[in-house]
Amino acid sequence: MTRQKTVILDVIRSDKCHHTAEEIYFLAKDLLPSISKATVYNNLKALVDERIIRKISGDDGPDRYDSSYIPHGHLICTECGGVFDIDLPCIETIITDRIGMIPESYELKVRAVCSACRQRAYKRTL
Amino acid sequence: MTRQKTVILDVIRSDKCHHTAEEIYFLAKDLLPSISKATVYNNLKALVDERIIRKISGDDGPDRYDSSYIPHGHLICTECGGVFDIDLPCIETIITDRIGMIPESYELKVRAVCSACRQRAYKRTL
DNA sequence: AATATTTTTTAGACTAATTCTAAAAAAGTT
DNA sequence: AACTTTTTTAGAATTAGTCTAAAAAATATT
Numbered sequence: 465m466t467r468q469k470t471v472i473l474d475v476i477r478s479d480k481c482h483h484t485a486e487e488i489y490f491l492a493k494d495l496l497p498s499i500s501k502a503t504v505y506n507n508l509k510a511l512v513d514e515r516i517i518r519k520i521s522g523d524d525g526p527d528r529y530d531s532s533y534i535p536h537g538h539l540i541c542t543e544c545g546g547v548f549d550i551d552l553p554c555i556e557t558i559i560t561d562r563i564g565m566i567p568e569s570y571e572l573k574v575r576a577v578c579s580a581c582r583q584r585a586y587k588r589t590l
Numbered sequence: 591m592t593r594q595k596t597v598i599l600d601v602i603r604s605d606k607c608h609h610t611a612e613e614i615y616f617l618a619k620d621l622l623p624s625i626s627k628a629t630v631y632n633n634l635k636a637l638v639d640e641r642i643i644r645k646i647s648g649d650d651g652p653d654r655y656d657s658s659y660i661p662h663g664h665l666i667c668t669e670c671g672g673v674f675d676i677d678l679p680c681i682e683t684i685i686t687d688r689i690g691m692i693p694e695s696y697e698l699k700v701r702a703v704c705s706a707c708r709q710r711a712y713k714r715t716l
Numbered sequence: 717a718a719t720a721t722t723t724t725t726t727a728g729a730c731t732a733a734t735t736c737t738a739a740a741a742a743a744g745t746t
Numbered sequence: 747a748a749c750t751t752t753t754t755t756a757g758a759a760t761t762a763g764t765c766t767a768a769a770a771a772a773t774a775t776t
């Protein structure tokens with residue numbers, strides 16, 4: 465654990481939203497101005513390999529990073545583009561049954577309107 | 591349906607493997623040498639919007655395209671990198687129950703060793 | 717069928733995200 | 747402290763994909 469790796473992990477854990485590498489780079493720069501972009505990418509990859517964080521591969525934009533490695537899905541809002549966690553406890557069992565082995569990891573991305581946007585759309589109809 | 595769009599769709603449907611845009615471009619070029627990269631990207635996007643094909647966002651490499659829009663998951667082999675279809679019929683219901691609406695679409699990527707690689711590994715131990 | 721309008725294609729420039737490189741710095745070893 | 751290994755840094759390089767403006771093709775209009 466180097467100073468820069470700690471800072472990167474702190475940034476990722478500092479709020480619940482799923483940042484991009486670029487965002488993490490700038491946030492880390494505030495805490496450790498000398499940090500370089502390559503270090504951010506290197507450490508993000510290392511943290512993913514060590515199963516400390518998780519990468520959410522971008523639907524269109526850049527990849528995002530999730531502070532938790534605990535398996536869960538992501539809802540990508542088709543209105544606002546936001547990424548939200550959704551837990552789907554039984555999915556791992558279904559996958560394991562289907563492929564006949566415990567998967568190394570899995571990623572579920574659901575595209576739908578998030579509840580905030582749905583609420584907003586509903587209010588517009590009143 | 592232009593000539594180039596037809597060619598692109600033919601290429602995608604010509605075999606069961608999940609090609610990248612670049613691969614589709616070269617395969618389409620064999621059938622229609624004047625075709626340009628931009629046309630391939632434009633039409634792939636159009637075909638995805640029309641729900642004729644599906645995009646599998648790259649785990650590391652570039653995005654790949656699936657000739658079927660019928661919902662199903664993908665197994666990404668951690669040994670050989672191959673992408674294989676897996677059908678998980680109940681997943682859509684689970685998602686719908688969980689988020690309280692039918693999702694626009696979803697994508698499930700499972701990382702595990704494919705059966706061919708597992709077989710190969712097993713043979714090595716004999 | 718000729719003309720006008722709209723859509724699509726093309727080649728290549730451009731951009732964004734990520735990776736690579738080689739030297740410097742830091743960390744760990746004997 | 748001297749040596750070895752690992753990590754960091756800055757910036758160049760690469761890759762995947764997008765944008766642009768002109769040409770071509772398709773479609774609609776007379």
